[in-house]
Amino acid sequence: MDFRFDIIAEYAPFLLKGTLLTIGLSLAGILIGTVLGLLIGLGKMVNNKLIALPFSLYITFFRGTPLFVQILLIHFGVVPAFLGHTNAVAAAILALSLNAAAYIAEIFRAGIQSIDRGQMEAARSLGMTHGQAMRHVILPQAFKRMIPPLGNEFIVLIKESSLAAVITAPEIMYWGRAMAGQYYKVWEPYLTAALIYLILTISLSFILSRLERRLKTE
Amino acid sequence: MIKIQNLKKSFGTNEVLKDINLTIKPQEVVVVIGPSGSGKSTLLRCINLLESITGGHIYIEGKDITDKKNNLNKMREEVGMVFQQFNLFPHKTVIENIMLAPVKVRNVPAETARARGLELLRKVGLEEKAEAYPSSLSGGQKQRVAIARALAMEPKIMLFDEPTSALDPEVVGEVLEVMKQLAKEGMTMVVVTHEMGFAREVGDRVIFMDGGYIVEENEPIPLFENPQQERTQAFLSKVL
Ligand SMILES: Nc1ncnc2c1ncn2[C@@H]1O[C@H](COP(=O)(O)OP(=O)(O)OP(=O)(O)O)[C@@H](O)[C@H]1O
Numbered sequence: 114m115d116f117r118f119d120i121i122a123e124y125a126p127f128l129l130k131g132t133l134l135t136i137g138l139s140l141a142g143i144l145i146g147t148v149l150g151l152l153i154g155l156g157k158m159v160n161n162k163l164i165a166l167p168f169s170l171y172i173t174f175f176r177g178t179p180l181f182v183q184i185l186l187i188h189f190g191v192v193p194a195f196l197g198h199t200n201a202v203a204a205a206i207l208a209l210s211l212n213a214a215a216y217i218a219e220i221f222r223a224g225i226q227s228i229d230r231g232q233m234e235a236a237r238s239l240g241m242t243h244g245q246a247m248r249h250v251i252l253p254q255a256f257k258r259m260i261p262p263l264g265n266e267f268i269v270l271i272k273e274s275s276l277a278a279v280i281t282a283p284e285i286m287y288w289g290r291a292m293a294g295q296y297y298k299v300w301e302p303y304l305t306a307a308l309i310y311l312i313l314t315i316s317l318s319f320i321l322s323r324l325e326r327r328l329k330t331e
Numbered sequence: 332m333i334k335i336q337n338l339k340k341s342f343g344t345n346e347v348l349k350d351i352n353l354t355i356k357p358q359e360v361v362v363v364i365g366p367s368g369s370g371k372s373t374l375l376r377c378i379n380l381l382e383s384i385t386g387g388h389i390y391i392e393g394k395d396i397t398d399k400k401n402n403l404n405k406m407r408e409e410v411g412m413v414f415q416q417f418n419l420f421p422h423k424t425v426i427e428n429i430m431l432a433p434v435k436v437r438n439v440p441a442e443t444a445r446a447r448g449l450e451l452l453r454k455v456g457l458e459e460k461a462e463a464y465p466s467s468l469s470g471g472q473k474q475r476v477a478i479a480r481a482l483a484m485e486p487k488i489m490l491f492d493e494p495t496s497a498l499d500p501e502v503v504g505e506v507l508e509v510m511k512q513l514a515k516e517g518m519t520m521v522v523v524t525h526e527m528g529f530a531r532e533v534g535d536r537v538i539f540m541d542g543g544y545i546v547e548e549n550e551p552i553p554l555f556e557n558p559q560q561e562r563t564q565a566f567l568s569k570v571l
C-alpha cells in the first residue's frame with residue numbers, strides 16, 4: 114500500500130482552515146448553547162407546569178432526534194425561511210447551538226438539584242429571598258459542578274460538528290471528503306481528519322482536567 | 332413573644348402536627364423533646380416558615396406570620412435558625428458566611444458587617460478562623476459559625492434543631508457552652524435536643540411531643556422527675 118503523503122501536504126492549507134472552522138463552530142455552539150441552555154433549564158424548573166411545558170418539549174425534541182436530522186431541517190428549512198437563502202456556516206452554528214442548549218439545560222438542572230436542600234433553607238432562614246438565595250448560594254456552587262459535564266459537551270460538539278460537512282460548511286470533514294473525492298483515496302483523508310480531531314479533543318480534555326483540579330483545591 | 336394557636340401541618344395525608352398551642356415569653360428558653368418522627372423539626376420549620384402550615388396561626392410579637400399580607404422574608408429575618416447539619420455555605424469563607432445576609436438582605440455596608448461578624452466570631456471563640464473555609468473546620472467549629480451567622484441578622488428568637496446531634500461527643504460541650512451563654516444574655520430560644528443535661532440546666536420549660544401533639548410541658552425538674560403522662564414516662568425511661 115502506498116500512503117501518499119504528498120496529497121496530504123497539498124491539502125494541508127485547506128485542512129488547517131477547516132480545523133479553524135471546526136474550532137469556531139464548536140466554540141460558538143458551546144457559548145450560545147450555554148446561554149440558551151441556562152434560560153431553557155430555568156424555564157423547565159419553573160413551578161408553573163404550563164410555563165415549563167414548552168421548555169420541556171424543546172429538550173425532548175432536541176435530545177430525542179438525531180443532530181443530523183436537525184442540521185438538515187435547519188439548513189434547508191429554518192434558515193431559508195428567515196434569510197430567503199441558506200448559509201451553511203450559519204445553519205451549522207444554529208443547529209449545534211440549539212442542540213447543545215438542550216443538553217446544557219439538563220446539565221444546569223442537574224447541577225442545581227445536586228446542591229443540598231439545606232443550603233436553600235439556611236439562606237431563606239437568614240431572610241434572603243428565593244432569588245437572592247439562588248444568586249449568592251445555589252448558583253455559584255452549581256456552576257462549579259457544571260464545569261466537567263460542560264467540558265464533556267464541548268468535546269461532543271467538536272466531534273459532531275463534522276456533520277456540518279454534509280451541508281458543505283468547509284470544516285475538517287468537508288475537506289477530507291473533497292480530498293477523498295479528488296484522488297479516490299480512503300486512508301489518507303480520513304486518517305488525517307481523525308488525527309486532527311484526536312489532537313483537538315485530547316488537548317481539550319487536558320485543559321479541562323487541569324481546570325477541574327484547580328477548582329477542587331479551591 | 333411567640334404565640335402558636337391550633338397549629339396543624341400535613342404532608343399530603345400524613346398529619347404531622349395535629350393541634351399545637353404554645354406561648355413563648357421573651358427571654359424564655361424552651362426545650363423540645365420527643366421520639367423520632369413526633370414533629371419536633373416540623374414545628375421549628377413552621378415557626379421559621381420553611382414549611383407552609385395547614386391550619387392555625389403563629390404570631391411573632393403580635394404579627395400573624397401566617398397572614399399572606401405580611402412579607403415572609405421580613406418575618407424570617409426576625410427568626411434565626413440553627414440546623415443539625417450546619418448548612419454553612421461551602422464556597423464562602425467563615426466571615427463571608429456571616430456577612431452575606433446582613434449585606435445582601437439588610438444592605439449593611441460590608442465594612443460594618445465584617446466588624447460585626449468578627450465580634451460575633453470572638454463571641455463563639457473562632458476569631459482566628461475568619462478567613463478559613465468551612466471544609467477545614469471541625470463539626471463543633473462549624474456549628475459555632477452557624478450560630479454566629481444566625482446572630483448576625485440580630486434575630487429576636489433563635490431556633491435550634493438538634494444542634495449537637497451530628498457532632499462527635501468531645502465537641503458537643505463547646506457548642507452547648509455557646510448556647511448557654513446566649514441564654515444567659517437573654518436570647519429567646521427554642522431548642523430541640525436530646526441533651527437532657529442542657530435541658531435541665533438552661534431550659535425554663537420543657538415540652539414533650541409525641542405523635543404531633545404536645546403531650547406534656549413543665550419546668551425541667553418536675554417534668555424529668557415527676558412526669559404526669561404515661562407516654563412521657565416511657566420516653567424518659569428510655570433516654571435518661
Ligand atoms: N418534607 C416532608 N415531606 C413528607 N413528610 C415529611 C416531611 N418532613 C417530615 N415529614 C414527616 O413528618 C413526620 C415528623 O417529622 P419531623 O422531622 O418533624 O420529626 P422529628 O420529631 O424532628 O424527628 P427526629 O427526632 O427524627 O428529627 C415524620 O413522619 C416525617 O416522615
Ligand SMILES: [Mg+2]
Nearest residue numbers: 371372373493
Ligand atoms: Mg428532627
